[in-house]
Amino acid sequence: MQKFDCVIVGFGPVGALLSLFLSRLQLKVAIIDKNVDIYPLPRAIHFDQEVMRIFQMIGLNEKVSEISRVGTRGMHFVDDNYNTLMEREGSPEIGDQGWPKSWYFHQPDLEKVLRKEVKKNKNITPFLGYQVISVDQSSETVSIKGKGKKSQEVLRLIGSILIGCDGANSIVANYISNEHINYGFEEKYLVIDVKVDNRFKKIKKLPDYTVQKCSSKRPVTRCYISKKRRRWEIKILSTDVENEMKKEKQIWRFLSEWIDKKCAVIERAEIYTFKSKISKKWIKDRVIIAGDSAHLSPPFLGQGMCAGMRDVSSLSWRLKSILSGKFRLSPLLAYQNERLSHVSEFIQLAVDCGKIMSDPDIILKSNKKDKGELFDFPRPKLATQLNSECQLSGNLFPQFLEKGVRTDDKLGYRFVLICLKKIEPIFNEAKNKSIHTIVATGQIKDWISGFNKIALLVRPDKYILGSAINNKELSRLLKDFSHFESN
Ligand SMILES: Cc1cc2nc3c(=O)[nH]c(=O)nc-3n(C[C@H](O)[C@H](O)[C@H](O)COP(=O)(O)OP(=O)(O)OC[C@H]3O[C@@H](n4cnc5c(N)ncnc54)[C@H](O)[C@@H]3O)c2cc1C
Incomplete structure (x- = not known):
């Protein structure tokens, strides 16, 4: 029986992206799907600037922008007489994530880009045409049994961790729990x-x-x-x-x-x-879910797949740390908690929009009486952070464009300590903890100074983990990071 670091069930956009992230982190991945071909029916057409930033994390931004267009005119909710009720503005301008805020695309084109990358990748082994029929685990491993759709051949795979990206009717999610938070829109x-x-x-x-x-x-x-x-x-x-x-x-x-x-x-x-629902449990020991298998949103904001892409960037570094023995399994609970509350805000807004679609009077009855009210996607702050009293911790670190280069390209998908100046002992200590160190320059320096900070600790997925206003706080930040790792 073949053994992998990670076994992914589901080769939709979320499973495909996850396999690429994990393979870039040098993990050996198996990905299984009951279908050989890409899902042919109409689904996602929009993603946002944070998702383009996620594609950038694995060097796919150019390929994805080739098959997408920038949304310059936004989304307009109108009444029967085409009066604007509310609007999410579009813009060709680059936003604080380093990319224009909306992109439009054809989902099969995106999945083709992802699958082409997977094909080139030696760390990923696809098993297509096998329906997973059972999931099992011991204290050290997970295993799946799949049935060949055509040949009825039985496939058995073993991994250290199993991730269910198997969509709306997920067998993996059902294995974990069948309890959901329902947001009441169907x-x-x-x-x-x-x-x-x-x-x-x-x-x-x-x-x-x-x-x-x-x-x-x-x-x-x-x-x-x-x-x-x-x-x-x-x-x-x-x-x-x-x-x-x-x-x-x-x-x-x-x-x-x-x-x-x-x-x-x-x-x-x-x-x-x-539908509008979220699984209450995303983890059972070595088995995890991501994407539609964990959450379903009505598509009025074009955010369902986006949430799955965010799951991937939040989960991948955690899996690498666990599998390399640096983190224990428990940080996965932080993945569930922070992603659940984040996606919940998006689903709640999508549900509100869905209700307004059928009952525009909701707007007129509310205090939002101004015609053409502007709204935007939520930006929930994550609870997983080090110094919670800091207003920056738990927020997305911005991305700047300097002389044609995006600043994330220097940071990479890893923990980075960004300091206003080099402090030798701190940099050495950070290196010992596998934290990359950078002396801030240009717009990053201005941004950090603008908050009167001397340093920031940024997660691989570009959320700010903590900050410091002086050397004492900076030493504490690194100490707290060790605690964070072993929690
Ligand atoms: C009409 C519509 C419009 C949408 N618009 C947007 C939008 O504009 N923006 C946006 O972000 N999102 C949008 N979405 C949502 C988006 O399409 C989904 O969130 C996204 O496809 C989910 O990806 P996934 O990889 O999690 O799951 P899926 O794409 O569903 O992939 C799951 C995969 O798992 C496989 N699988 C399932 N069970 C098994 C099994 N037992 N064994 C083996 N394989 C299995 C399936 O064959 C499938 O390939 C829209 C959805 C709809 C329906």
Whole structure:
């Protein structure tokens, strides 16, 4: 039986990205999926600046930007008469994460980029066409049993850690627990992707931003994915006959308000039940979950996959530390707790947006009466930090662009101590703890000085772990880091 450091169940975007992170950390990874091909139906089209920063952490930013476009005009919630109720602004400008704040893409294109990287990577062994049917573990190892979809051949793999990235109906999540926090939103939408011909006036007239038409009659979302592809999401009402809704004739009847068969072709259409829930437990000893297997969000903010990508950057350095014997298993609990509360804020906002879609009066009845109210994604502060009294700890460290170079490229995916000046004994102590040291220059120096700090300790996923205002605090920070490691 083959033995791996990490066994990942699910080769969707989250499992694929996780395998790349772990392989870059020199871990031996197996990744299993019941399907050989990429999921073909319409799903994610948007990710945010923090997610582009995560792609950058493993050197994929260029490849991902080649298949994506920057969202410059945002997302507009409007009423039946197209009055703007609220708006998330778009912008071509670079945000504090070092990238424009919104990106649009076609999920299969992104998955192709990820799979191509996986293929080049000797540390990753894919097993495609095997459905995992059981998960087991001992005090030292985990094991899975898979059944070949075509051949019925049995696959058995052993690893030190197993990560379930197996999506909405996860066998791994069920193995851990079947308890969920439910956010009370469950609605059906017909999602249609359309390929368009831009030479036609009707296509030219379509907006270059996302329109969320909030309506007590029938909510409809319209998205500008790329020049050649558009999306419509139409709420299924209790009076609708689902099978009828998916028929081409009916789809064209819906779309006829905007486009017709002369200027567009239906690429794919599916009815989804948008759910809003988070697993209460993400870990059982050596078995962990990430992505949709841990949390499901209605897609009104375009954040479901983004949350999974954040799981990956938060989990990978922890797994490396545990497997190299530096951390004990318990820091995984911090992964669960910090990710659960973070994703919960996004899901809560997505649920609120979903409710407004069907009942725009919610806005009018609330104190948000100003038309066109601006809103943005939440920025939850993480609880996992060293000196909690510091206003910076638990927040994302910004990224700057200096002379065409992004500052994260100097930091790398590792713990970094950034000091205003070199302090020999501190730098030596940091090195002993495998913390990379840097003397701050340019905008990083200005930013740290602006908070009257002399040093910052930044996690591999770019969250600030702690800071110091003087040498005494700096020594304490490093001492606390040892405690953090063994906790
Ligand atoms: C209409 C719609 C629009 C969306 N829009 C956005 C958006 O704009 N932005 C965004 O961030 N998110 C969006 N999402 C959410 C996003 O698509 C998902 O969050 C994302 O695909 C989850 O990735 P994953 O890798 O966790 O799971 P999946 O992509 O579901 O991958 C799970 C994999 O596990 C495999 N698997 C399952 N069970 C087993 C088993 N027993 N054995 C072996 N393999 C198994 C499956 O075959 C699959 O390949 C949208 C979703 C929908 C439905």
